[in-house]
Amino acid sequence: MYRNVKTAELVSLKIDGTEISVPPDTSVIEAAEAVGVLVPRYCYHPGIPTRPAQCRVCLVEIEGQPKLQPSCKMSVQEGMVVHTASEEARSARRSVIELLLVNHPLDCPICDAAGQCMLQDYAFETHQLASRLNEEKLVMGRDRIADDILYFADRCIICTRCVRFMREVAEDDALIVAQRGYRAYIDTFPGRVLDNPFRGNIVDVCPVGALVHEDFLFKARFWDLDQTASVCPGCSTGCNVTIDTKENQIVRLKPRHNSEVNSYWMCDHGRKHLIMSNRGLRPEAPLLRRNGKLVPTGWGDALTWVAERLREVPSGMAIVSPHAANESLFYFRRLLDRIGIAGGTFRVERGEEAILSGFPKLQLRADRAPNASGAELHGFERFDGSARSDPEGDAVAVLEDPLAELPEEWGRQASFFLYVGNRLSSAARNAHAILPVTTFAEMEGTFTNFEGRVQRFHQALQPAGLARPAWLVLARLVSLLEDDGDGGAAAPTLASEAFQVMVGDTPAMAGLEWASVGLKGARLGSTEAAVLQAQAPVEGA
Amino acid sequence: MPGEVKVMTRPEGKGSYVRAALKGMGVTLKHMVDPHKVTQQYPEEKWELAPRMRGTHRMAVHEDGRSKCVACGLCPTVCPVNCIKLIPAEDENGERYAAVYEIDEFRCIFCGFCQEVCPVEAIHLSVHYENAEYSRERWVYDLERLCEIDHPYTALWDPADPSSE
Numbered sequence: 041m042y043r044n045v046k047t048a049e050l051v052s053l054k055i056d057g058t059e060i061s062v063p064p065d066t067s068v069i070e071a072a073e074a075v076g077v078l079v080p081r082y083c084y085h086p087g088i089p090t091r092p093a094q095c096r097v098c099l100v101e102i103e104g105q106p107k108l109q110p111s112c113k114m115s116v117q118e119g120m121v122v123h124t125a126s127e128e129a130r131s132a133r134r135s136v137i138e139l140l141l142v143n144h145p146l147d148c149p150i151c152d153a154a155g156q157c158m159l160q161d162y163a164f165e166t167h168q169l170a171s172r173l174n175e176e177k178l179v180m181g182r183d184r185i186a187d188d189i190l191y192f193a194d195r196c197i198i199c200t201r202c203v204r205f206m207r208e209v210a211e212d213d214a215l216i217v218a219q220r221g222y223r224a225y226i227d228t229f230p231g232r233v234l235d236n237p238f239r240g241n242i243v244d245v246c247p248v249g250a251l252v253h254e255d256f257l258f259k260a261r262f263w264d265l266d267q268t269a270s271v272c273p274g275c276s277t278g279c280n281v282t283i284d285t286k287e288n289q290i291v292r293l294k295p296r297h298n299s300e301v302n303s304y305w306m307c308d309h310g311r312k313h314l315i316m317s318n319r320g321l322r323p324e325a326p327l328l329r330r331n332g333k334l335v336p337t338g339w340g341d342a343l344t345w346v347a348e349r350l351r352e353v354p355s356g357m358a359i360v361s362p363h364a365a366n367e368s369l370f371y372f373r374r375l376l377d378r379i380g381i382a383g384g385t386f387r388v389e390r391g392e393e394a395i396l397s398g399f400p401k402l403q404l405r406a407d408r409a410p411n412a413s414g415a416e417l418h419g420f421e422r423f424d425g426s427a428r429s430d431p432e433g434d435a436v437a438v439l440e441d442p443l444a445e446l447p448e449e450w451g452r453q454a455s456f457f458l459y460v461g462n463r464l465s466s467a468a469r470n471a472h473a474i475l476p477v478t479t480f481a482e483m484e485g486t487f488t489n490f491e492g493r494v495q496r497f498h499q500a501l502q503p504a505g506l507a508r509p510a511w512l513v514l515a516r517l518v519s520l521l522e523d524d525g526d527g528g529a530a531a532p533t534l535a536s537e538a539f540q541v542m543v544g545d546t547p548a549m550a551g552l553e554w555a556s557v558g559l560k561g562a563r564l565g566s567t568e569a570a571v572l573q574a575q576a577p578v579e580g581a
Numbered sequence: 582m583p584g585e586v587k588v589m590t591r592p593e594g595k596g597s598y599v600r601a602a603l604k605g606m607g608v609t610l611k612h613m614v615d616p617h618k619v620t621q622q623y624p625e626e627k628w629e630l631a632p633r634m635r636g637t638h639r640m641a642v643h644e645d646g647r648s649k650c651v652a653c654g655l656c657p658t659v660c661p662v663n664c665i666k667l668i669p670a671e672d673e674n675g676e677r678y679a680a681v682y683e684i685d686e687f688r689c690i691f692c693g694f695c696q697e698v699c700p701v702e703a704i705h706l707s708v709h710y711e712n713a714e715y716s717r718e719r720w721v722y723d724l725e726r727l728c729e730i731d732h733p734y735t736a737l738w739d740p741a742d743p744s745s746e
Contacts (some may be wrong), residue, residue, distance in 0.1 A: 257671075261653075
């Protein structure tokens with residue numbers, strides 16, 4: 041949160057009557073946030089380095105200073121006494137908001153930002169009920185500043201967050217402020233196109249509804265959306281995101297702050313990728329092949345039937361997907377061990393890489409799947425060939441891989457073909473048993489990102505039909521196979537239980553806790569090292 | 582005490598029903614002479630409705646016949662019985678409009694919140710109550726039907742002072 045912490049010495053100051061000690065070089069607005077006072081801000085954004093202090097809405101009164109000071113720019117000083125809500129500060133803020141509203145169209149009913157608009161919030165806070173302006177408002181119209189981003193010039197308050205994001209974080213000088221004064225508007229630099237792979241972030245930083253993503257334009261009102269903390273499955277970076285859903289459909293993705301992974305940002309590939317997952321044909325009930333036809337069945341019958349058939353499987357191959365959760369991969373490995381299939385491969389879709397220059401840790405990585413590391417951790421190998429060979433007379437078990445690239449007759453000759461997945465491709469229809477499982481958005485679980493960071497995602501959607509999380513289905517199958525008349529071991533029913541079983545059985549994951557993974561994730565290496573250190577026998581003790 | 586009945590004696594001279602019967606006939610005779618109406622001959626004769634009555638919805642339209650609705654989504658949000666369905670979309674001019682706008686008049690409780698909340702004075706209640714349909718589906722009024730309705734607006738909304746200022 042704090043920039044350039046140079047010394048360990050702290051500076052004490054008083055904000056709205058609360059004493060706080062913060063590192064020097066902290067700005068007043070950050071210190072105020074630390075004591076729970078949210079000073080209004082437009083041009084200040086914690087993820088954008090420069091603070092032009094041009095919006096003047098964060099003005100606060102500081103004792104001993106002749107004038108109000110912009111709290112985003114002002115560094116803390118020893119003994120400072122700050123009043124964020126004094127009469128003088130509030131009246132200045134009211135004037136700023138009133139001036140911003142002079143040409144603001146107040147088209148809140150049709151504006152996509154309504155409900156999460158900082159101009160709405162502060163206008164309400166400063167009690168601006170009527171305008172004193174008698175003149176006509178300036179009408180500027182709208183512009184398409186990128187393929188998928190619209191710019192409503194009337195709504196813009198020229199905070200320049202978008203311009204500074206592009207210049208300082210994306211390091212792609214595509215946006216400028218054109219014209220001056222009340223005619224100022226945001227435009228692309230002459231001769232430049234806004235095609236940066238991280239351009240979607242300018243919509244997120246916009247404090248009003250001036251920048252709107254085409255994919256969200258007129259789609260939903262903010263108050264109709266349900267928000268769920270999740271992890272982006274677009275690539276192996278695993279950006280922390282919030283999934284916004286409406287009526288059991290994913291409407292959009294917003295980045296969720298995590299300084300270890302993605303800061304405040306995410307890429308456009310991730311945004312578009314997940315919205316596509318609303319489409320596609322899903323199996324909605326267990327399907328068993330009887331007399332050559334796939335017949336829908338209940339879960340109980342299906343699992344018993346599959347367990348019976350799996351007992352007779354002599355040898356075979358396994359295919360997994362790097363989109364499967366850690367818990368699902370773990371229980372799939374257990375199932376394979378039980379029926380005697382070794383190895384197993386997964387195929388990762390590859391794509392072009394892109395780096396966010398201002399925050400190089402955030403990259404759109406070549407591995408376009410969230411859990412390739414997790415699959416490797418559970419003993420599955422990367423498959424790089426062009427097409428998988430047909431299992432022919434062998435058995436084959438598939439976890440979540442859509443098998444989309446395979447020919448229609450693939451797997452038809454297999455002695456037993458078990459498909460545990462959530463897409464019905466033509467090859468998958470050759471299975472003897474199709475067990476419908478949820479996508480990651482419909483379940484709880486964890487992914488392991490490229491650097492071995494285990495991150496939890498939460499359930500955003502209701503499952504399609506009878507689909508259940510893969511780990512639940514597989515754990516039940518394993519316990520049915522282990523049943524020698526005594527009912528077998530109890531299968532976990534909660535994601536947290538499955539996670540703890542996995543951690544207890546996977547040495548590389550030792551030390552992880554469901555609760556401590558939390559919303560920010562935990563690194564494999566660090567916890568492992570910490571645990572090993574803690575367990576190491578003390579010399580000479 | 583159970584079983585014990587209080588016996589009242591009938592007052593002398595008031596035991597006859599003749600007086601009461603004559604009185605009743607008198608009323609009947611009076612109505613024959615002065616036909617004061619009690620029964621209303623509905624539907625030939627109709628009630629005079631209060632101007633502020635809240636009845637069937639109607640949608641205000643522009644001169645070219647387009648609905649005034651901008652699909653802001655406030656009426657489905659405020660509706661206490663969830664009888665309004667709205668799907669917004671973008672028209673050929675890039676404006677927001679209601680691609681689907683349906684009101685289930687069967688479910689509606691005619692509270693008038695939708696009219697009150699509408700920022701563009703598009704949806705209104707009208708002074709009208711006579712609705713009958715052969716099927717429940719027909720009670721779901723779509724946008725076209727709401728636009729065609731031309732019953733008088735309820736006086737809760739004054740067209741001369743649309744924003745109630």
